[in-house]
Amino acid sequence: MNNLLGRVGLAALALGFATEAMAEEWNVSLWGKRRAFTEHVEKLAELVSDKTNGEFTLNISYGGLSKNTENLDGISIGAFEMAQFCAGYHRDKNPSITVLELPFLGVDSLEQEREISMAVYDHPAVQADLARWNATLVMPSPLPQYNVVGVGVAPESLADFEGFAVRATGGIGVAMAAIGAVPTSMSATEVRQALDSGVVKGVSFAPHAHMSFGTIETGEWWTTNLNPGTVNCPVVVNTDALNGLSDAHREALLGSVDEALDYYIDYYNSNTMERWGPALDERGIERVTFPESELAAFKEAAAGPAAQAWIEENSARGLPAQELYDLVTGMIGQ
Incomplete structure (x- = not known):
C-alpha cells in the first residue's frame, strides 16, 4: 500500500511539474494606454490564450517595462518577449523599415499599409537588419495619413509653416522641413506637455493619437489634407523566446496575426474615424484645408529629394535600398 501511495504521489508530482512546464507567459511592452493603436496586440493576446486554453499568455504592460523609445533595446537583451515601437524613434537602429516612413508614398488605406509593411518585413535584408537586435518582426500597426493639430493663428497657406515648431518624426519631419517648418522628434507621451508649454506649436499625429494623447484638448485647428505620410510601428518579438516556444504555442502566436490585424483595421476604421469628426466639433477646432x-508643390519639394537621400544613405550602409524602395512603390502603383 505504501508503495502504491508513493507511486501515486510521484505521478501527481510529475504531472504538476509537467503542467507548470507547459505554461508560458510573455511580457509585452507597450506605452500610453489601451487605444486603437494597440488593439491588434490586445486581440493577439486574447487569441493566443483561447487557442492554448490559457497555457500561453501575453502579459501586456503600458509603460511599466520600458520607455517606448527603448523597447527595441529591451527586446535585444530579453528584458521582455514582445514589444511595439516606431521606426522613427531610432532610425539608425532599424534603417531598413524607415522606407515605409518616406513622405508622400501615396498609401491610401490601412489595408494597403498592412500589405506593404508585411512585404517589407518579409524581405531578407529587413529581417537581417532587425536580427541585429535579436528581434523578429511579427506585424505592423497600420496608421492613416498624419495631420497637424496646432495652436495659435491657423495657417492659411503652406508658407505659414515657415519657422513653425512641430512634433514630426521620420519622413513626416523631413516633409515638414521642406516647407520651412522646424520638426522636433519626441515620443508620443511627451507631446501634450510640449504643446501646452509652447515648446512646439503643432503636433503631427494620426487621429487616434490626437485623441489618446490629448492634443485636441489644447489644439485650436487641424489640417484636413496635409497628408505628408505616416509612421511605421511594428510589433516584434525576441527571437530566442520565439524559437524557445513549443510548436503548438508558436503556431498559436504566429497563426493569430492575420485575425488580430483584421480586427485592428476594422476597429480603427469603424471606431476611431467615426469619433474623430465629432471630437473636433465638440471642441470647436477649426479645420484647415x-x-x-x-x-x-509640397509633394514635389519633399517626396523626390527625401527618397533619393534615403536611397543614397542606406545604400552606403550596405542595404539594398533601391530594391526596398522599388518594392514599396511598386506595390503602391499596382
Missing part, C-alpha cells in the same frame, strides 16, 4: 495646387 489647403488647395490642391499647394499640396502638389
Whole structure:
C-alpha cells in the first residue's frame, strides 16, 4: 500500500511539474494606454490564450517595462518577449523599415499599409537588419495619413509653416522641413506637455493619437489634407523566446496575426474615424484645408529629394535600398 501511495504521489508530482512546464507567459511592452493603436496586440493576446486554453499568455504592460523609445533595446537583451515601437524613434537602429516612413508614398488605406509593411518585413535584408537586435518582426500597426493639430493663428497657406515648431518624426519631419517648418522628434507621451508649454506649436499625429494623447484638448485647428505620410510601428518579438516556444504555442502566436490585424483595421476604421469628426466639433477646432495646387508643390519639394537621400544613405550602409524602395512603390502603383 505504501508503495502504491508513493507511486501515486510521484505521478501527481510529475504531472504538476509537467503542467507548470507547459505554461508560458510573455511580457509585452507597450506605452500610453489601451487605444486603437494597440488593439491588434490586445486581440493577439486574447487569441493566443483561447487557442492554448490559457497555457500561453501575453502579459501586456503600458509603460511599466520600458520607455517606448527603448523597447527595441529591451527586446535585444530579453528584458521582455514582445514589444511595439516606431521606426522613427531610432532610425539608425532599424534603417531598413524607415522606407515605409518616406513622405508622400501615396498609401491610401490601412489595408494597403498592412500589405506593404508585411512585404517589407518579409524581405531578407529587413529581417537581417532587425536580427541585429535579436528581434523578429511579427506585424505592423497600420496608421492613416498624419495631420497637424496646432495652436495659435491657423495657417492659411503652406508658407505659414515657415519657422513653425512641430512634433514630426521620420519622413513626416523631413516633409515638414521642406516647407520651412522646424520638426522636433519626441515620443508620443511627451507631446501634450510640449504643446501646452509652447515648446512646439503643432503636433503631427494620426487621429487616434490626437485623441489618446490629448492634443485636441489644447489644439485650436487641424489640417484636413496635409497628408505628408505616416509612421511605421511594428510589433516584434525576441527571437530566442520565439524559437524557445513549443510548436503548438508558436503556431498559436504566429497563426493569430492575420485575425488580430483584421480586427485592428476594422476597429480603427469603424471606431476611431467615426469619433474623430465629432471630437473636433465638440471642441470647436477649426479645420484647415489647403488647395490642391499647394499640396502638389509640397509633394514635389519633399517626396523626390527625401527618397533619393534615403536611397543614397542606406545604400552606403550596405542595404539594398533601391530594391526596398522599388518594392514599396511598386506595390503602391499596382
